[in-house]
Structure formats: structure tokens, C-alpha cells
Amino acid sequence: MTGRTGAAGRRRRAAFVLVVFALLVLCLAGYFLWQACRVRLIRVEFLVPGSMRETAAVSAWLVKKETLLSAPAGGRLTLPVTDGERVRAGDTVAVIETPGGARMEVRAPVAGIFSTGVDGLENTLKPEMLNALEMNKLEKLEQNRDRPVNGMTVEKGRPVGKVVDNLSPVLFWLQTPEKDYRTADMARGKSLSLLWQGNRLSGRIVESRQSGGCWQTVVSVTDYPDQLVHFRQVTVDLIKGDLSGFLVPAGALVVRGGRTGLFVLSRQTVRWTPVDVRGSLSGRAAVTGAGLNNATQIVVNPRWAREGDRIE
Known part of the structure; x- marks a missing residue:
């Protein structure tokens, strides 16, 4: 048992x-x-250098230092200079032939660029008057579209052109949603970059105020194409972010001990490497770092990776 x-x-x-x-x-x-x-x-990709930019299209009023030229008498208008031509002080820019046969010349009082783009806002949109203007009221002002042309009959006092001081800054008066920009980004003296017809324009904020849920910002631009002086309103792309470096998915970044890095492939083995993050836009980050080059492979989905993993 x-x-x-x-x-x-x-x-x-x-x-x-x-x-x-x-x-x-x-x-x-x-x-x-x-x-x-x-x-x-685990998915790996080669590092790719590049740049990325985030922009927002905004409408801007252009405020320039411009001098109106008026007909001294009524008669037939002749324009001896072309639209956009640079003139010196004292140059004849218009001639009026009166019905009585008199010939009266209009001379440029200052040097600059001659323009026939008279819109009737020259005495309203002046740099020194911007503080007293509201953009929503400006939208209601009617612009004069009747440009002076050769051979037309003009009355005394009618504008026959203007001289724009191309050596003075052009002020871009633009309006942006308040929620899209921090107060610090719109402070006086801050730099802003704009794109217009493929031209990058660098400017500095000279005035900024909040009104009706928007930022009304005046940006002073000193270096610009001459043709810009012919416009009163333009659409520009406000550059909100501009980065360059190796572009990686933001999700590929791995933080260790307070430092940010990437899992890179070294001799088929996953290793963590610290990087400098220059910024991120639209889900991608621009990074730089020692040893990074076009031949570097990184792990783009690090949640599946472990230090020391072998990737065959």
C-alpha cells in the first residue's frame, strides 16, 4: 500500500x-x-537633408513715401517718362498743352520712381497717419482706378502721376488672426519675413496692435523690388517657420535623460544617438548632429525598437 x-x-x-x-x-x-x-x-530610412517652410497667405496694404503731382492747368496730357522710370528732382515728368496753346511742365519735386498708379489714397495712407487708421474702415474707402495716360484731357488739379521714394522703406500693413500668433511674436522690433511673387522680403515690426480678434501689424521693409511701388494692395505669404537640416518624422525622436536623440543603425545594430533639434513643422523635425550624413539610417518608429536590436 x-x-x-x-x-x-x-x-x-x-x-x-x-x-x-x-x-x-x-x-x-x-x-x-x-x-x-x-x-x-522596425522601419528604417536614410536621412534626407532638406528644408521646410510654413506660410500663411495674408492681404497687405502698402504704405509708401509718395508725392502726388497735379496738373497746373487743364489741357492735353503728355507723359515724357514711362511708368516705373527712375527720375531725379527737377526732371519733367508731365506736360500740359492748354487749349490756348500754352505748354506747362510738371517737374518731379523729389527723386524716386515715377508712377501713374494714382489711387486717391496717397493723402490717407501716409506712414505718419497709420496710428490713427483702422483697417476695417480702410477697406470701405474707394480707390480711384482712372490712371492718367498719354493724350488724355485733364482738368486743373487732376493728379497726373506721383513720385515714390524708392530709398525709403515700404510699410506692409497686414492683418492676421490673433489666435495664430503669440504676443511675443508680434512685438515691436521683431523680425518678420514675407514672400511676394517669389521674392523673400525681410522686415521688422514697427507697430502692432490687437483689434477685433486680429493683429494689425506694420512691417517695415527696406529692400524690395522696384515694381512693388506700383501696388496698393498685395497678397503675401507670411513665413511662420523656416527650417533646414535632416528632416525626420517628429515621432522618430527619442528622449533619454533629458536629451533628444534618434535610434540609428550602426553595423546593423540599433544605437541611440543624441541630436540637436532645430525646430518642427507639420509633424516633421529638422535635426543636426555629429556623425549624421546621407548614409545614416534611422528608426522611424522607435516604439518597436530597443537598444542593441539587430536589423538584418
């Missing part, structure tokens, strides 16, 4: 050991299978 009881106990112990061993084998097999599957989920 005792012998049979002892044999049964040994069989139970042996069965228990077998079950534990089988479970251990299954766990190990599951672990290695999971590791193999996890590594296969």
Missing part, C-alpha cells in the same frame, strides 16, 4: 515538472517569436 502511494506521488511530481517545463518552453518560444516579430516591425 505504501509503495503504491509513493509511486503515485512521484508520478504527480513528474507530471508537474513536465507541465512547468512545457510552460517555460512555451513562454520562451513566445518571447523569441515576439522579439522576432517586433524587430520585423
Whole structure:
């Protein structure tokens, strides 16, 4: 009886050991299978240098230092200079032939660019008057579209052109949603960059105020194409962000010990490498760092990666 009881106990112990061993084998097999599957989920890409830019299209009023020229008498208008031509102070820019046969010249009082783009806002949109103007009221002002042309008959006092001082800054008066920009970004003296017809214009904020949920901002631009002086309103792209470096998905960044880095592939092994993040836009980050080049491969989905993983 005792012998049979002892044999049964040994069989139970042996069965228990077998079950534990089988479970251990299954766990190990599951672990290695999971590791193999996890590594296969890791995606790597080569680093690509580039740049990215975030812009917002805004309408801008242009405020220039301009001098109106009026007809001294009524008669037939002749324009001896072309629209956009640079003139010196004292140059004849218009001639009026009166019905009585008199010939009266209109001379440029200052040097600059001659323009026939008279719109009737020259005495309203002056740099020194911007503080007293509201943009929503300006939109209601009617612009004169009747440009002076050669051979037309003009009345005394009618504008025949203007001289724009191309050596003075052009002021871009623009309006942007208040929620899109921090107060610090719109502070006086801050730099802003604009794009107009492929030209990058660098300016500085000289005035900024909040009104009706918007920022009304005046940007002074000193270096600009001459043709800009012919416009009163233009659409520009306000550059909100401009970055260059190696472009990576923002999700590829890995923070360790307070530092930001990437998982890179070194000799088929995953290694963490610190990088400098220059900024991020639209879900991508621009990074630089020692040892990074076009041949560097990075892990773009680091949640599946572990330091030391081998990627075959």
C-alpha cells in the first residue's frame, strides 16, 4: 500500500515538472517569436537633408513715401517718362498743352520712381497717419482706378502721376488672426519675413496692435523690388517657420535623460544617438548632429525598437 502511494506521488511530481517545463518552453518560444516579430516591425530610412517652410497667405496694404503731382492747368496730357522710370528732382515728368496753346511742365519735386498708379489714397495712407487708421474702415474707402495716360484731357488739379521714394522703406500693413500668433511674436522690433511673387522680403515690426480678434501689424521693409511701388494692395505669404537640416518624422525622436536623440543603425545594430533639434513643422523635425550624413539610417518608429536590436 505504501509503495503504491509513493509511486503515485512521484508520478504527480513528474507530471508537474513536465507541465512547468512545457510552460517555460512555451513562454520562451513566445518571447523569441515576439522579439522576432517586433524587430520585423522596425522601419528604417536614410536621412534626407532638406528644408521646410510654413506660410500663411495674408492681404497687405502698402504704405509708401509718395508725392502726388497735379496738373497746373487743364489741357492735353503728355507723359515724357514711362511708368516705373527712375527720375531725379527737377526732371519733367508731365506736360500740359492748354487749349490756348500754352505748354506747362510738371517737374518731379523729389527723386524716386515715377508712377501713374494714382489711387486717391496717397493723402490717407501716409506712414505718419497709420496710428490713427483702422483697417476695417480702410477697406470701405474707394480707390480711384482712372490712371492718367498719354493724350488724355485733364482738368486743373487732376493728379497726373506721383513720385515714390524708392530709398525709403515700404510699410506692409497686414492683418492676421490673433489666435495664430503669440504676443511675443508680434512685438515691436521683431523680425518678420514675407514672400511676394517669389521674392523673400525681410522686415521688422514697427507697430502692432490687437483689434477685433486680429493683429494689425506694420512691417517695415527696406529692400524690395522696384515694381512693388506700383501696388496698393498685395497678397503675401507670411513665413511662420523656416527650417533646414535632416528632416525626420517628429515621432522618430527619442528622449533619454533629458536629451533628444534618434535610434540609428550602426553595423546593423540599433544605437541611440543624441541630436540637436532645430525646430518642427507639420509633424516633421529638422535635426543636426555629429556623425549624421546621407548614409545614416534611422528608426522611424522607435516604439518597436530597443537598444542593441539587430536589423538584418
